[in-house]
Amino acid sequence: MVINVNFFIEYLKHPRTIGAVAPSGNALARKMIKPIDFKSADVIVEYGSGTGSFTKELVIRRKPDTVLILIEQNKMFCRELEKIFCNQPNLYIINGSAENVSDYLAEHGFKHADYIVSGLPFISLPPEISDKILNATKKAVGRKGKFITFQYSLVKKKFFEKYFRISACYREMKNIPPAYVFEMCNRLRT
Numbered sequence: 001m002v003i004n005v006n007f008f009i010e011y012l013k014h015p016r017t018i019g020a021v022a023p024s025g026n027a028l029a030r031k032m033i034k035p036i037d038f039k040s041a042d043v044i045v046e047y048g049s050g051t052g053s054f055t056k057e058l059v060i061r062r063k064p065d066t067v068l069i070l071i072e073q074n075k076m077f078c079r080e081l082e083k084i085f086c087n088q089p090n091l092y093i094i095n096g097s098a099e100n101v102s103d104y105l106a107e108h109g110f111k112h113a114d115y116i117v118s119g120l121p122f123i124s125l126p127p128e129i130s131d132k133i134l135n136a137t138k139k140a141v142g143r144k145g146k147f148i149t150f151q152y153s154l155v156k157k158k159f160f161e162k163y164f165r166i167s168a169c170y171r172e173m174k175n176i177p178p179a180y181v182f183e184m185c186n187r188l189r190t
């Protein structure tokens with residue numbers, strides 16, 4: 001586990017929205033991006049980027065013209081992301097909430113995202129917020145996009161199935177704590 005004092009302090013201030021005491025490790029980050037076809041992706045959205053564990057992998061693997069939209073609610077993390085990724089073209093950091101994803105996509109000229117990668121702690125978010133986010137995500141991925149998220153347990157699996165079809169579920173044992181990665185899509189697909 002990487003010790004990150006700022007991350008831990010933000011967790012103490014906002015335990016329900018941060019939902020983890022430390023950033024995700026590299027092995028989990030690599031598993032999160034595994035379902036992505038980087039050759040064809042035009043726009044990838046990331047929810048809850050935190051200090052950029054998944055973003056770093058997305059930046060390395062994307063085509064330079066693939067647009068990356070990061071949606072992060074925490075101001076301190078947004079400032080940190082600005083510092084790390086300030087030189088990246090086509091990368092936009094939005095200090096806002098995932099439930100407004102369609103508005104942010106529209107502001108950048110997109111109706112749908114090819115992939116939405118989420119670091120959100122659905123286990124600790126209020127259910128009504130999770131509900132809004134998942135409904136907005138369904139709309140934002142459209143018929144062809146994928147929604148990828150991780151959780152530390154399978155407790156929320158049934159909840160995700162209310163909105164999506166789970167096309168794959170992987171376990172990453174090298175993360176602390178070990179995590180499950182869910183790959184999901186809308187049920188109605190062409």
Ligand SMILES: C[S@@+](CC[C@H](N)C(=O)[O-])C[C@H]1O[C@@H](n2cnc3c(N)ncnc32)[C@H](O)[C@@H]1O
Nearest residue numbers: 020023024048049050053072073074097098119
């Ligand atoms: C468990 S941390 C994950 C951080 C990073 N992705 C990682 O894996 O290390 C959850 C992140 O989600 C953010 N978050 C919580 N609710 C959010 C929301 N509604 N919209 C956007 N970000 C949110 C928190 O501020 C926090 O940075």
